[in-house]
Amino acid sequence: MGEPSADGRFGDFGGMFVPETLVPACQELDQAFRSAWGDPGFRGELDRLLRDYAGRPSPLTECPNLSTELGLRILLKREDLNHTGSHKINNVLGQALLARRMGKTSLVAETGAGQHGVATATAAALFSMDCIVYMGTVDIARQELNVFRMRLLGTEVRAAETGSRTLKDAVNEAMRHWVAVADTTHYCLGSVMGPHPYPWMVREFQRVVGEEARRQCAEILDGGVPDVVTAAVGGGSNAAGIFGGFADTGARLVGVEPAGGAAVGRAVPGIVHGSRSYLMQDEWGQVLEAESISAGLDYPGVGPEHSHLAATGRATYEQVTDAEVIEAFSLLSRTEGIIPALECAHALAWVSRARSDLAGLTVLLNLSGRGDKDVDQMMGILG
């Protein structure tokens, strides 16, 4: 998982499919990121923030009870223990630091479930920046708590009221907003999607997850790597982050999508939100809405590098149903005392289903977030 080509491609995927009005902003960001990422001063400051503010490194946890139950050895990378409760903070701190370096005074972001919105609002508070987060009206209604958290953090939450009124429309609104104010505002995109350089930049900011896990695995596996590395895939940032630490090893890489949001599973390429990648769409190319139990995976597209990893066979992508996810959510809570976010429960649902194939193997699972945000919803389902 190296740098994309000069035109922002991972194989046939990626690119910079934005109106001319956004091209200069994307090019400016590309330049700024390249220079910052090569600057030890920037890297050092980000590392310090990740350690002192976000709580990194996150632990790697052996799960003896769950391992016994599934007949394999499972290791969890604990992104749920980060400040704000998920891996999203890694990316957001990187982008906020970069935005400040670029002289931007404001952030704009999209959010679905609200995790990325809360992380962005958090970074904006820390860096004393103005912040606007777009959220579909459907999501605002079902994620009241996160809307309140963002407002508490000093962010303005704006409703995306057209289209399907969910995450993809929030992305549209954030891009529409950005185009008019790009001289002062950085668009803090929440996953490895969007126009170049976002898919690459966000993966680099999340790569810390994979690099830490590689070292932590080496310690407990006598210098070895796990047989399988798995993560849930919405846009694909937590998966790209952990894959990034193992792509150059023999480990099997498995991304897990919701059955109702299986962009890679359907494998039809399309162009939306700035890049060419697999995309759920109807027979005319109208983008479809994803539907799953977890709002954080309700995105009809996927980051272009995942399409490339799938097309080249380096990673495989599996789909799980809501029912399997609910079971996995309970399973981890019951066996290990860890309530997972519904997103990463997708990855566990696949491991659980595939356990006879995986018997005896070591499986590293990216536990991308904690389940606090989901308990209300699960209370309704599990009673």
Added chain:
Amino acid sequence: MTVAADAAPPGGAEHSWGRLERALRDRRDSGGKCFVPYLTGGLGDDWLETICAVAAAGADAIEIGVPFSDPVMDGTIIQQANDRALSEGATPQSILAEVRGASADIGVPTAVMTYANIAHHMGYERFASSLADAGVSGCILPDLPLEEVGEWAVCADAAGVETVLLAAPTAPDERLPRLCARSRGFVYSVGLMGITGVREALAASATRTAARIKAVTDMPVLVGVGVGTPAQAAEVCRVADGAVVGSAIVTRMLEGAGPDGVASLVAEFRAALDAAHS
């Protein structure tokens, strides 16, 4: 990465002119200013009649919007029109079939405006030839910037479809000649840094950008985005060769003004341009 763009002749005048470019050059070279309204295809039962009425009311060419689920360059008015047309069952195929049936009645050149995925999903070659079959002269895909337009432009050129490129107020000087070289039909000078919609006043960037583009090309330069009233159109045409007006026209369509109601607004734009520049 800009294979096709770099291969095109500089200045934009060397390519052979299509029907759209000829019509706009004719208007300009005879001392007039071009008026190009944008109408959402498939919006209401009478959208096609509205297009014909608008042509008769003095449009030099017409942009026909093919609705897309995620129009990132459009403001609320065109978004609403998109949503409504889609919920009424409009598809690229249904719109093109109707345009094809009426192309003699429309009488002026048309250009389809949609987003890249609509063309990409059908296949660039098939989409380009289906435009040509429908008698559509030009095509605008705003999310294909210069770096990404090459693959589409090759197919469009082969089908004889004129690909109009946008140029933004923030485009650096070195970019403008390359944009003009790859554009066909006209050069779409974006009036402001933002999305489509009606504004109180014309942005200063509208005339400034048009002037910068006119300095490097002989092609017609039309300003769109943020031109919403006949007075603003006349103002921008002090520099530009013409204006593209979308949201103001589509507002009338959404209000149910019907072919005559929309045509009367187009006639106002025509009159304003003729009066200011005769």
